Every structure is written in structure tokens, then in C-alpha cells.
Amino acid sequence: MHHIGSYDERVKDFSWSISEQELGYKPGDNINIGWYCTDRICQMGKAEKIALKWEGIGGKEKEFTYNEIRILSNTIADFLTKLGIVAEDRVCLFLDRIPELYIGFVGIVKTGAIAQPLFSAFGDESLIVRLENAETKAIITQKKHVGKVRKIIDKLPHLKHIIIVDDNAKSPLQEREIAFEMENTPKVEHFECYPTKAESPSVLHYTSGTTGMPKGVKHVHYSLISQYLTAKWVLDLHDDDIYWCTADPGWVTGTSYGIISPWAMGVTQCVNDIGFSAEAWYKFIEKHRITVWYSAPTAIRSLMKAGEEVVKKFDLSCLRHLASVGEPLNAEAVIWSDKVFGLKFHDSYWQTETGSIMISNYPGMLIKAGSMGKPFPGITGAVVDPETYEQIHETGKIGLIAFRPGWPAMMRTYWNNEATYQTKFKNGWYIPGDRAYIDPEGYFWFVGRDDDIINTGGHLVSPFEVESALLEHPAVAESAVVSKPDFVNMEVVKAFVCLKPGFDATPELNLEIMNFIRKKLSPLAMPQDIEYIPSLPKTRSGKIMRRMLKAQEWGEEIGDTSTLEDD
């Protein structure tokens, strides 16, 4: 039996108090995500249950029980406290998907500090803007990434501690660096979690903006209330499930549904820190007997590309529920998964700012392949007119997705940027920036973003950030960055570049620019295609018309060009 039962009945009777009661939380109580993910589960008699099954590069494997993650997160929390970390300090996790990332997250929030996970493939430029903005006090990283931190340390006066989890003492530590080996540090059996309240900050995730630098999305401990119930009703996690969320905790899915909700539910979860290959992924599912799999359209399309023959080599009969997030899941992918796994992927929609799933296809509900599904019970979702922000009641008419604010996991502000936060609310609605329409049965259908942000493989890339970085390359005079269609990643980054005099558009320069951005920002932000043009289309006021270039890439109508600058 699915946890959600009848969607329509849940909508009628909904209250967030359902989640509060199941978690044993009463308004006004302390609420600490770290305690809920470990201590509470142990107190419920699941201390010896496996919390994490991990596989890494080179065939490494580890398992941790709930009691072990409780003690190890205590040990990390104690270490941080003794370093001088106090409530609301920002502590960055800059790690691959190794156990220290997951358990370190819990340890940080136990101290009352704010966990700031960052994608470990970020280059030094991506790192510095996020650490600078957050005034991060400590960063937990590993040897392979410490070089990027060393490059920027002089520009970060607030960064007091660089904690290296796998130092092998082969080379001396540098200024502000300290070694901490989680499993070889004396264990701390008891750590008093900081008495955080509902509105105490818990997590700071950075997300890309169209025109400005990345924004730090502030979440609070009360977000657990949404994350717990959505995991229960959308992912349908049961006590005996073996769960795999393929998202990296450098992004919000990897924390909300890759750490917080599965552990707050006391479920066994699996993590692999190996690269993608269809065989490796199917083998991982078969080996660990994974039952619930939360993945992303990019991965699903890559599996489709690998073909059906490879699926037949493995016994995947353990799977019972599949879900997807990150970008719209195309109908073909849903039909394909039904054919090869006998199960349909259930698409879900949400974003960093919402903190938890907002619109979804639910177990037991009719799936319309290609649709986002319906709003989670308790969420008032609509499409609104892009000019007036009035609700559109007419079915099939495209508008902006909008939600009535007030769910527990909603972001509380953008870090040091309240003004931008306020612009997200119009006429009493929170506007995520995506376009959709609603069909007569109440299903939402994604149409596209309402801005220039590029969604590549489920990760948002800011054209502004890439253009700014391109300007630092000696050959680039100016550039415009847009999305171009891609079968696997939905969109990839394309750069239109105007060269400075004396530089020629050669394949070698192409490669040099690609690698320059890959190392400076991240592999996601690297232009996969570069086109050299003599000048960029601009408005008379000098603003680059990315819209025109994007339309060209997508084979769409260019639209109104009346404001275009004359040659």
C-alpha cells in the first residue's frame, strides 16, 4: 500500500501537522535536523540498522549503522565546536560523494552552524564568489580539492579553518589548514545538539541567477517538516526500502532527499561515488537490491542511449518505485522506463528555493507521460499571467508557475540579498520563474524557463557568470552565453564570442577557452560549443539580446527586434 493513499483525499484533509505529529514535534519545541537524522532514529530502536551503504572509486565499500552515523556526526560536531564554530557560522562542505560529506552535513547542523554544501567540481572562481558572499568560516574538503582553496585563501579573510579529511601527512599543511580523519578520531558518544528552533538557519545552497552573481538560498530547520512528508508520499519510502538518490549534495536534491529525508525516516540509503556508466549503475542497483530510485532526466536519457540490451544483463526486479527531478522528464523517457523496468518514472518539480517537492506524480495516481503532475497536498499551485500576476483559470493557457507562500521548506531569504528575495513575490504568489499550463484534469505541463538561465543536466548555469569568466580570457572581447538543445542534458552551454584584435578563431583557441571555463567555473559551465561572430546583437541601450541568439539555436521565431541596435 502506498503511503499517500488517495491523492484527492489527502488534498481535502491536509495539514502540515500530520508531519509534525509523525516526527513528534510540537510548535515551539527545539528542532534540529541532525538530531532527527540520527539520535531520534537510534532512540526508536534502529541503532543497528544500516543508514548508509557507500561505494567509491577503486572498489572501495563502506557501511554505517544509524548508531555509527550518530557517533561520527557527534565527533565532527565536537571537533567543529572545539575549533570555535558557533551557531549560524557557515561551514562549507567541498567534498566528493564520500561518507564525510553526508555525515559531516549532520555534524555541522548539530552544532547549530549552517551547512553550505558546494559541488566539488567547482573551479576556484565559482568557489570564491560563494565563500565570499557567505563569509564562510570553515571549509571541509579533501586533498584533491585543497589546491583550489589554496589559490583563493588570501582573498577570504573570514575563512579561518580548512579541514582536510584525508590528509596523509605526505606534504606539510599550510596556513589555516588542519587534518581531521573522521574514522580515526576518538569517538564522541554524546554531543548535545544545539537547541535550534523552527526558524534557525540550517542550510545555505547557492543557485545561479540570470543577471547577478549566485544567490545563497537560506533554509531553516523547520524545512524538515516538508522534506519528511514529501519523501514519504512522493518517494513512498517505507521502513524496509533500500533507497538510492543519485543527486550530489552539492545541489539541493542531494541534501533534501539525499541526506535529510531518508535519514529522518530511518531508511537505508545507498550512495556511489563513481562516474556514470549504464552497466555500473545497473550493477549497483542489482547488488544492493535497491527498491526506490530517485534520479534525473539526464541520467535516464543516458541510460536510454545505452540501450535495452544492457538492462537484460542484470536482475533489477528489486526496483518498485522510480522518481525523477531536475528538469522536465520527457514522455519518451517515461514510456521507455515502463517498457524496460516495468515501472514508470514519476516526475517531480521543485527548486532550490522551494526546499521540497512542490508538484509531482504520486504513487497510485494516473501518470500522464510528460506531465509534471499535481501540486503536493497543502501546496496551492497555479499559473498566473506574466504581466498582472493574476491567476489564469483557463485550462491550456500558458503562464508563470506560482505558489502561495507558507510551506515549511520555503527559503527564508537570499543571503545578504533581501532585495532580490522580495522580487520573487508578486501579487501574493511566489514565482519560481518557470512557465507551464494546466490541463482540464489539473495536471501541470512544463513549457520552459522565463529567463535566460541554462538548465543543463538538471543544474542551473548562469549565462552572466560564464560571460564574466569569459571576459577574463585574453582573447575574448565580449560574449553572449545561451542554451542549445541536447538530447541527454536537455540544454548545454553555447558561447558566442567576439575576439580581440590579433586573435584568430582556431580549434586550439576553442579548446583553450573550453578548458579555461571548465577549470575556473565548473565542467557544467564549460561551453560545449563556441561560435565566433564579429559583433553581438544588442539593444539600442547596449544590452546583449541573448533572446535572439537563443532563438537561433532552438530554431524558434526571433520575435520583436524593434529595440535592436542599428549597425
Place this chain on the structure above:
Amino acid sequence: MRDEIREIVLDYVIREYMEDQDEEITYDTALISGGFIDSFSMVSLKVFLETKYGIKLPDEAATPEAFDNVESITDLVIEFLNKK
């Protein structure tokens, strides 16, 4: 020729993708499935091979499996050099 291509590819992979990493890689190390090179970075490796050897690697041939180690990449380069 094979040995030379293999050396050039290995050297490039170490130089471009293994910065700050202690792990030693060989001709057989799983680069993509082993997590050393992600699918986005693979595109830059493809551009390097095309530029260096004056070949065009179509998407059907430039798969994560074909790029998974230096040996298989070398095979791919030789195959397309022979087609030139």
C-alpha cells in the same frame, strides 16, 4: 604510432583532468566510470582529440564506453585516422 598516441592521450588526461589528485592513472584506468572525468568534461577531451589529430568523432562513436580508458580512446583515434 599506437604507443605515441597512447602517451599523448595519457599525458593530456593527467595534465588537464588530474590536477591536485594523488591517484596514479594508467592506460587501463576507468576514466569515466571511475569518476575521474565527468560527461561534461568528456566533451573537451573529444575536442582535444579532434584538434590534435584532425579527425571528426561523431556522437555515436564518442560514447562514455569508448572514452573510458586511454587504451579505448587510442583505439578510437586510430580507427578514425585510418578512415581519413
